[in-house]
Amino acid sequence: MTASQQTINRLAAVHPNRVDLGVCVAPLRPTGGCMDRAEPGVLVRADFHIVILxxxxxADQVVDLARHHHESGALVWIRPGHVHELPPAVEGTVVCFTDAFVGSETSLSPGPVSWNLGSDDLGDVRAHLAVLQGEYERFVFGPTGPHLAQGEAMLRLLLRAFLIRIGQAPALLAGQTIEPHPVARAFLTMVERSFATIHTVEAYAGALGYSSKTLERASVEATGLSPKQVIDGRLVLEARRLLAYTNLPVxxxxxxLGFVDPANFCKFFLRATEMSPGAYRASRQT
Structure with missing residues (x-):
């Protein structure tokens, strides 16, 4: 990692013409537009969602220390807080939006970062995106008119439909296909919110109102991972972020991450990664 890559830029959602609009749909080009908002080689941690079709x-792009491949038909969803490189020099369409804009009615639970869409799913996702992009351009760049009265509501509904259709496409998490499962979805959402304060399967099961066995079955069916693997994996991801991208002491x-005793954290990290925190940090700086 170069010295410049150790600096993380934090972008806030800024619309080219209206700062109060929480969505932006734009073509992806190698230069110009939002691509010029951060220096090449500098990592970014945005406060909004970025969906690239x-x-x-x-080309490849690193998102949260993992490499994801862009090619025709590939979709990458970078969520708020993910540390990532700028999008590579490929062609496509980018949809950026805030949690506030899409609203609480749409589930934005943690999920995969990348999809390789099959022909049927790709056709549907492209069709939804085309309608969303057309309405966005009409609302933002077209002449004023009666449509502006409900234009923002229309964009919100079309964005929700687009995200729901993405969620219906098969995707992978840790090499396993994720199937829709309400218990697992609630669990993954809570882990994302509480990983630094809740570390045990029993505590998550109790907070969600399920037995540990129910949570175990749902997690394995949905992700191929046990609840303990999910919890530990999220802790390791955040630890890697902080070790690689900050100068915080171990x-x-x-x-x-909720470890009162530094020795316990070091033991946890070593057991999970087969590297000490210090060794991992050193490996990222070479």
């Missing part, structure tokens, strides 16, 4: 070209990293 690639239509041409081939003890502070452990404290942020």
């Amino acid at each position: 690639c239509s041409g070209g081939s 003890s502070r990293v452990g404290s942020r």
Whole structure:
């Protein structure tokens, strides 16, 4: 990792013409537009969602320390808080939106970062995106008129439909196909919100109102991973983020993740990654 890559830019959702609109749909080009808002090589941690549907070209992008491939038909969904490189020089369409804009009625639970869409799913996702993009351009760049009165509501509904259709496409998490499962979805959402304060399967099961056995079955069916693997995996991801992208002492990293004793954090990280926190940090700086 170069010195410049250790600096993380934080972007807030900014619309080219209206700062109060929480969605932006734009073509992806190698230069210009939002691509010029951060220096090349500098990592970004945005406060909004970024969905990229690639239509041409081939390149990789690092999102949260994992490499994801862009090619025609590939979709990448970068969620708020993910540390990522700028999109690569491929062709496609980018949809950026805030949680506030899409609203609480649409489930935005944690999920996969990338999809390789099959022909049927790709056709449907492209069709939904085309309608969303057309309405966006009419509302933002077209002449004023009666449509503006309900234009924002229309965009919100079309965005929700687009996201729901993405969620219906098969995707992978840790190499396993994720199937829709309400218990697992609630669990994954809670882990994302509470990983730094709740570390046990029993505590999550109790908070969600299920037995540990029910949670175990749902998690394995949906992700191929046990609840303990999901919890530990989220802790390891955040630890890696903090070790790779900040200069916080190891003890502070452990404290942020809910480990009162730094030695316990070091043991946990070593057991999960087969590297000490210090060794992992050193490996990212070479």
